[in-house]
Structures are given as C-alpha cells and as structure tokens.
Amino acid sequence: MLGWIIYNGNLKSDKIYELVEWLQNTAKDYDIEMIPVKNSDILFYFDNESVPQLKHMSETTLPDFVISWDKDIPLARHFELMNIKVYNHAEGIHACDNKVLMTKFLAGHGISVPKTVIAPMVFSNCQITEFTIYDQIIEMLGFPMIIKEAYGSFGAQVYMVNDRLELLETVKSIGNKPHLFQEYIKSSHGKDIRLNVVGDKVITSMMRVSESDFRANITNGGKAKAYTPTPEEEALAIKCSQLLNLDFSGVDLLFGDKGPVLCEINGNPHFKSIYECTGIDVSKDIIEYIIRDMS
Known part of the structure; x- marks a missing residue:
C-alpha cells in the first residue's frame, strides 16, 4: 500500500515533523510506503464536469490512504470525495479542532463535561x-x-x-x-489523564501533573507518569472516540468529584511524550489498525 501523511507546509514545527517521520518509519517496518506531503504542495479542485481532482507538485501516484496529521479539513474532505480513505476522517478532525463544537456534541450524547x-x-x-x-x-x-x-x-x-x-x-x-x-474542577487542578485510543481500545495512558499551572500539559511544564486507568475512565475515553467516529485519538480526562470528566479529545494526538513515559509506541497500533481497516 501507498500512503500519504499530510502535514501543514506553513507550520514550521520540528515537533510536528518528528511525528510525521515517526509514522513514516513505523509504516516502513510493515512494508508500507508512506510519503510525507505538505498540504501546501497540493492543488485540489473540480474539473469542468464537477469531478474532484487533485494535483501534487511532484508525486504522480495517488495514495491508497491518507493520514491527516493536519487540520486542513477542506483537503481531507476532498480526499474523501475522491474515495481515498482518510485517517482521521474530515468530520472527526473538524469536531476535535473546535472545542465549542466538540463539547456541545459530546455533552449532547451524555458525556460528562464540566458545567x-x-x-x-x-x-x-x-x-x-x-x-x-x-x-x-x-x-x-x-x-x-x-x-x-x-x-x-x-x-x-x-x-x-x-x-x-x-x-x-x-x-x-x-x-x-x-x-x-x-x-x-478543583479536584483536578494541575492534573489530568491522557488516554490514547486506537479503534475501540485504550492502548496506553499517562497522568500529567503540574506543580506550577492549573493546566497539566507537558508543554506548560507538566510532568508525566504511567497511569493505569479505571474501567470507568477507559469506557469514557472509548465512548468519546467512538461517538466522533475516530480511528485514533488522545482523550484528556479530569478528576471530577463524582468520577471522570471529559476535558477534550484530540484527533491527531502527539505520541512522543506518552512513549517516553510508558515505552509504548502508539504509532505501531495506528499502522496496524490501518492495515486491518484497508484489508
């Protein structure tokens, strides 16, 4: 199989490209050719007969599937119009990208969120x-x-x-x-849980704790340690991912007084920190999931 990993050509981030290369190298271990592709190198358009078309500046062979490691929702939708499978799909990316839409949708389906x-x-x-x-x-x-x-x-x-x-x-x-x-949520000040979900399974999880910020994000100085989620936490993370029909996700939960509460869900979760924390390489699970799904 041939896959493209889409990333943003105008976002100069070593952190993002490191993950793109990581997925590319993991795919190679499974004999899958993965080509990193900048969204800025693609022209997507409709011809005179309203047929969706796509032109890459250098690649001439279209992929069998796409991993969208970007938030270019119109481009993801265009791939789907061309019957090219996108992981995650455009609507899932759209829902995760907008915290207002994400919260409204999941709360509307009974997911516990902060007031x-x-x-x-x-x-x-x-x-x-x-x-x-x-x-x-x-x-x-x-x-x-x-x-x-x-x-x-x-x-x-x-x-x-x-x-x-x-x-x-x-x-x-x-x-x-x-x-x-x-x-x-006072009971979750400076701490949360990140659960990486692939398909209908929690692959690994970690607790993030900050002693200096109400946010636990590692980027803001939080520290991570391996964490074994409760059955309730696992079930909540999987349900959130499934409601958005995501192939893979990073679900962040808060410690509520009466049980876990959703903080947010990420459609293209960074997996380097959780690998460094737990030793589990989520990219392998993502590639194996795609192989099963495409077969």
Missing part, C-alpha cells in the same frame, strides 16, 4: 459592547472560572480568571473568536 456556557457569537467587524450576560455567567459558574478559545493546542488559549475584571479583560482580548466558559 459549560457557550459565549455569544461576535461578528469580526464588531466590538463587544454588551456585558450583562457575563454577570449571569459569573452567577452560574463562580470563580475561579476557565475560559477556552475554540481553537488552540498544547493548553494554549485556555485561561483561568479569578474575578469579574479578569473575565472581562480576557473576553475583550479574545474578541470575535469563538470560546466557552467552564466551571473550575
């Missing part, structure tokens, strides 16, 4: 001038409060606010970008 309020939409050419609703949000959620922008990775664009002034300053700085407000 959440979706921010009112603001047009790009408008300034926020109506503030009454924020007093209602304060009454509902109290302080400290968590504010999350819809788009962001590695714990960035996630803020803790401690009073009304901080809340309004944060809202003004976010502006017209979609965001949400969530209750602060």
Whole structure:
C-alpha cells in the first residue's frame, strides 16, 4: 500500500515533523510506503464536469490512504470525495479542532463535561459592547472560572480568571473568536489523564501533573507518569472516540468529584511524550489498525 501523511507546509514545527517521520518509519517496518506531503504542495479542485481532482507538485501516484496529521479539513474532505480513505476522517478532525463544537456534541450524547456556557457569537467587524450576560455567567459558574478559545493546542488559549475584571479583560482580548466558559474542577487542578485510543481500545495512558499551572500539559511544564486507568475512565475515553467516529485519538480526562470528566479529545494526538513515559509506541497500533481497516 501507498500512503500519504499530510502535514501543514506553513507550520514550521520540528515537533510536528518528528511525528510525521515517526509514522513514516513505523509504516516502513510493515512494508508500507508512506510519503510525507505538505498540504501546501497540493492543488485540489473540480474539473469542468464537477469531478474532484487533485494535483501534487511532484508525486504522480495517488495514495491508497491518507493520514491527516493536519487540520486542513477542506483537503481531507476532498480526499474523501475522491474515495481515498482518510485517517482521521474530515468530520472527526473538524469536531476535535473546535472545542465549542466538540463539547456541545459530546455533552449532547451524555458525556460528562464540566458545567459549560457557550459565549455569544461576535461578528469580526464588531466590538463587544454588551456585558450583562457575563454577570449571569459569573452567577452560574463562580470563580475561579476557565475560559477556552475554540481553537488552540498544547493548553494554549485556555485561561483561568479569578474575578469579574479578569473575565472581562480576557473576553475583550479574545474578541470575535469563538470560546466557552467552564466551571473550575478543583479536584483536578494541575492534573489530568491522557488516554490514547486506537479503534475501540485504550492502548496506553499517562497522568500529567503540574506543580506550577492549573493546566497539566507537558508543554506548560507538566510532568508525566504511567497511569493505569479505571474501567470507568477507559469506557469514557472509548465512548468519546467512538461517538466522533475516530480511528485514533488522545482523550484528556479530569478528576471530577463524582468520577471522570471529559476535558477534550484530540484527533491527531502527539505520541512522543506518552512513549517516553510508558515505552509504548502508539504509532505501531495506528499502522496496524490501518492495515486491518484497508484489508
């Protein structure tokens, strides 16, 4: 089989390309040719008969499948229109990329999430001038409060606010970008669980702990240690991944007072940290899953 690994050509990140090469090398161990492809090297279009077409700047043979290690949703959808299997599929990428959509969808299917309020939409050419609703949000959620922008990775664009002034300053700085407000889960301050799911199985998991930040992300200084999830935590992670029809995912759970609570789910989870923590190489499970799925 021939596969392409799509990554963003304009995102100059050694961290991303390291994972792309990692998947490429793992695929080679299974006699699969995987070609790293920048999304910026692809023209995708419709011809005069409305047939979806694709042109790569140098590759002439189309892949049997694609691993989308990017968030270029229109490109992923175009591959699907051409009947080329994409891992993860476009709608799954779309849902995971937007924390507002992800939270609404999963909460709507009975997944336990922190108490959440979706921010009112603001047009790009408008300034926020109506503030009454924020007093209602304060009454509902109290302080400290968590504010999350819809788009962001590695714990960035996630803020803790401690009073009304901080809340309004944060809202003004976010502006017209979609965001949400969530209750602060005190029992999970500075700690969470990352579970890597492939298919319908939790492959490995780790606990992340930060002594200096309410966020446990390793990028923000958190430390990881191997963790054995409870059956309830495993079941929740698998259900979240299945509801979004994901082939593989990284599910982050918080320690709620009454059991695990979903923090977020990642459609292209970074697996280097969890490998360094547990010694388990999730890329092998991803490639083996693709082989089974394509056969």
